[in-house]
Amino acid sequence: MASKFININLKIWRQKNANAKGSLESYKLDKVSTDSSFLEMLDQLNDQLINEQKESIAFDHDCREGICGMCSLYINGRAHGPETGTTTCQLHMRKFNDGDTIYVEPWRSRAFPIIKDLVVDRSAFDRIQQAGGFVSVNTSGRTMDANAIPIPKADADKAFEAAACIGCGACVATCKNGSAMLFVGAKVSQYALLPQGKVEAKERVVNMVRQMDEEGFGNCTNTGACEIECPKGISLENIARMNREFLFAAAKG
Amino acid sequence: MALTGLFLCTFLVGHLAGNLQLVFSTGEEGKRAFNEYAYFMAHNPAIKLLSYVTYISILFHIVDGFMLTIQNKKARPVGYAYNKPSANSSMASRNMAVLGTLILVFLATHMANFWWKAKVSEDKFPLHVKEISFQQNNEMTGQVQKQTMKLYLTTAGNYVPVDGFIVKNKTELYEAQLNAQKVELKMGEGYKDLHSLVFAFFGHDKTKQGFPINDMALAGLIFYVISMLVLGFHLWHGFSSAFQTLGVNHPAYTPWIKKIGYGFAILVPGLFALIPIVIFITK
Ligand code: HEM
Ligand code: SF4
Ligand code: FES
Numbered sequence: 428m429a430s431k432f433i434n435i436n437l438k439i440w441r442q443k444n445a446n447a448k449g450s451l452e453s454y455k456l457d458k459v460s461t462d463s464s465f466l467e468m469l470d471q472l473n474d475q476l477i478n479e480q481k482e483s484i485a486f487d488h489d490c491r492e493g494i495c496g497m498c499s500l501y502i503n504g505r506a507h508g509p510e511t512g513t514t515t516c517q518l519h520m521r522k523f524n525d526g527d528t529i530y531v532e533p534w535r536s537r538a539f540p541i542i543k544d545l546v547v548d549r550s551a552f553d554r555i556q557q558a559g560g561f562v563s564v565n566t567s568g569r570t571m572d573a574n575a576i577p578i579p580k581a582d583a584d585k586a587f588e589a590a591a592c593i594g595c596g597a598c599v600a601t602c603k604n605g606s607a608m609l610f611v612g613a614k615v616s617q618y619a620l621l622p623q624g625k626v627e628a629k630e631r632v633v634n635m636v637r638q639m640d641e642e643g644f645g646n647c648t649n650t651g652a653c654e655i656e657c658p659k660g661i662s663l664e665n666i667a668r669m670n671r672e673f674l675f676a677a678a679k680g
Numbered sequence: 681m682a683l684t685g686l687f688l689c690t691f692l693v694g695h696l697a698g699n700l701q702l703v704f705s706t707g708e709e710g711k712r713a714f715n716e717y718a719y720f721m722a723h724n725p726a727i728k729l730l731s732y733v734t735y736i737s738i739l740f741h742i743v744d745g746f747m748l749t750i751q752n753k754k755a756r757p758v759g760y761a762y763n764k765p766s767a768n769s770s771m772a773s774r775n776m777a778v779l780g781t782l783i784l785v786f787l788a789t790h791m792a793n794f795w796w797k798a799k800v801s802e803d804k805f806p807l808h809v810k811e812i813s814f815q816q817n818n819e820m821t822g823q824v825q826k827q828t829m830k831l832y833l834t835t836a837g838n839y840v841p842v843d844g845f846i847v848k849n850k851t852e853l854y855e856a857q858l859n860a861q862k863v864e865l866k867m868g869e870g871y872k873d874l875h876s877l878v879f880a881f882f883g884h885d886k887t888k889q890g891f892p893i894n895d896m897a898l899a900g901l902i903f904y905v906i907s908m909l910v911l912g913f914h915l916w917h918g919f920s921s922a923f924q925t926l927g928v929n930h931p932a933y934t935p936w937i938k939k940i941g942y943g944f945a946i947l948v949p950g951l952f953a954l955i956p957i958v959i960f961i962t963k
Contacts (some may be wrong), residue, residue: 438761451761504764530762537755603765603774605755645755646748648776649921655768664929671927 431461433525437472439484440532442541445548449541451530461521465508466491466498468520469531485544491516493658496593499600500545501532506597506656514595514658534600538607538642551642552594552610558638559631560614562623573623582620589616591659598653598661604645609653611639612665619672629679632672681748682925684741685918691734692948700951702878703958708810712833715808715871719835722799742784749777773917779910786907793881793900798874805850806877807870808833809842834868882956883963901960908949915945 434457442449456472463471466488473483489497498515502508508518523529531545539547564570578586590613598609615632618624624631647666654663698721701714721727765774772779798805813828831839832853846856846864851872854864882904884897919941923929928937 440761501760501763504760504762505767532760532762535756535758535760537757601768603756603769604752606752643755645752647925648748648752648773649917649924650769650773652765652768663924664931667924667927667929669927670925674927 431521432458433461433520433523433527435459435468435523435526436528438528438530439545441484441544442533444543445540449544451532459520461519461523463520464491464516465500465502465518465520466516485542485546487546488516493517494593496595499534499547499596501530501534501600503530506534506601507595507658511655512658512660514593517658534596536596536599536605536644538605538644539596539599547596549594549596551644552596552607554642555607555611555635555638556614559627559634560618562618563627564623576622578621585664586617586620589613589620589661589665592617592657592661593659595658597656597658599644601652601656602645602647603650603652604648606647606653607639607642607644608647608666608669609657609661609663611635612663612667612669613661615669615672616665619668628672629676632669633676636669636673681741681744682922684737684744686922687733687737688741689915689919689922689944689948691737692952696948696951699955702875702955711873711875712808712810712871714875715873718874719871738787742780745777745780770917772913773921776914776917779914782907782910783914786903786910789903790907794874794877797877798872804847806873807847807851807853808873808875810839812839832870834870836868838868840867840870879959879963882959884960897960901956904956905953908953911952912945912949915949916942919944 434455437454437456438451439454440449441452454472456468456475459468459471466486469484469486476483487497487499489495491498493514493516496514498507500507500515502515502518507513507515509522510518533539533541533545534547534549536547538551539549542548592610592613594610596607596610599605599607602609615635618631619628649663649666651663654661698717701710701717704710705713797803810831810833811828812831813826816825816827817823818825830842832842832845834840834853840853844856845867846854847870848854851869853867853870855867856864880894881900882897884894884901920934920938923934923937928934
């Protein structure tokens with residue numbers, strides 16, 4: 428496919444630091460290759476800003492191939508942009524037209540405070556993981572091979588699907604309640620489905636849910652927006668599984 | 681939220697089944713059946729208990745719903761300049777609190793229209809009256825005359841003539857001024873005529889029977905039908921949502937739970953709305 432160049436207008440959230448008052452700023456960017464990714468387009472804009480002696484725009488990125496969960500951005504009213512099943516680094520400029528105005532905003536959530544411009548602090552997710560997203564294994568040197576434990580294929584597949592969550596936070600960003608239930612549901616599920624995770628299952632779900640609430644995420648009202656915007660297709664089944672685990676854990680005391 | 685919501689769904693089914701008698705059983709027998717049913721609902725101790733559970737459920741559902749909504753608003757103090765929620769969620773699912781508040785407004789109006797009048801207000805309430813006709817031989821002329829008479833139906837099952845009786849405490853029938861000593865003799869309890877209350881509320885034109893046109897009937901009808909539409913949207917999301925909240929989600933069953941929920945959200949409010957529509961058109 429022959430590459431094409433488009434000229435676009437951008438409205439991007441600029442904010443000096445966590446406490447500053449931010450605002451949407453307008454930019455014009457010409458000759459954007461439709462083969463470039465959304466992040467490459469932002470690189471191009473930053474080059475232009477640097478050449479103009481202006482401060483470049485801060486945004487998160489790392490792997491640029493959809494596996495690390497570092498990129499974010501609320502693009503034209505949707506988390507990770509207009510496509511489903513992709514991260515922002517996997518979004519290409521061919522999805523936009525010449526002359527388009529594109530809105531770029533940071534994730535908005537009380538639990539994800541803005542650090543600068545489009546960069547938000549997602550360490551709340553790390554603290555939720557630390558509260559229970561692990562299995563305690565003996566590392567004495569004679570650790571048992573995980574593959575030695577027979578696991579039904581269906582359970583292994585479901586656990587793997589849950590483990591595909593990259594912790595990007597799109598679910599929180601898109602949820603009208605700023606709820607982190609899809610992320611926590613995926614993290615609880617990936618262990619709850621496997622024998623290795625059963626040992627600490629009860630404390631895990633209770634501790635992770637408590638941490639989630641402490642971080643200031645909202646409550647799930649099952650709108651289903653997260654499932655649609657999640658780049659890894661994490662299913663609402665994982666939230667139901669977490670609810671189930673939580674109810675049983677609470678009932679057993 | 682889920683438990684109270686689902687309980688309220690079962691309440692809706694019971695309430696609907698009772699109310700459908702208003703349109704599906706007709707004539708004097710239908711009216712009597714409905715008034716007897718209403719009396720049973722008001723006096724049976726098990727039903728009374730159930731009604732308290734319903735009130736408590738509504739209260740918890742509302743308080744829980746408002747707290748949830750407030751907490752969730754706080755979780756996003758700064759909104760998006762450009763947001764496109766229609767791309768990923770249904771309108772009903774995003775507006776449960778607004779829909780619920782509208783249901784609450786309806787509930788208050790509905791209680792004022794019927795429950796208040798029947799149970800609380802001091803006004804005299806009309807009792808179930810049956811008109812019977814019988815033949816009487818005129819002893820002077822030897823002719824057979826047709827006569828009609830109005831009778832109260834008591835809860836004991838016997839009939840008491842309307843003339844010469846007074847009603848106290850809304851339903852208690854007394855034989856007025858027995859002898860000249862103003863003694864009142866209690867004759868039993870009558871059925872409240874709730875059937876007529878409903879028909880008078882929604883029936884618009886009874887000119888044929890010599891009654892005036894009810895100006896409020898159309899306004900009432902529209903309000904009730906719109907409210908049922910609102911309830912329908914609330915249940916469109918709420919029914920299946922409650923199962924998800926309780927942890928019931930399975931690839932084989934969830935599509936069916938959703939379908940049943942959509943069916944429930946159309947059928948139940950639809951049939952509720954049908955009742956005033958039928959009354960308005962036919963009476
Ligand atoms: C007959 C009346 C009602 C029925 C049958 C009903 C049913 C339901 C059901 C099944 C749910 C879903 C629960 C869940 O997802 O866990 C729900 C949610 C909700 N209801 Fe109701 N409800 C009724 C009246 C009301 C009223 C009067 C209000 C409030 C003012 C209200 C406010 C809410 C709110 C705020 C939610 C939840 C939010 C959400 O999950 O998105 N509801 N309702
Ligand atoms: S559940 Fe999906 S949207 Fe949420 S953090 Fe994980 S990958 Fe991102
Ligand atoms: S940069 Fe790693 S997922 Fe986008």
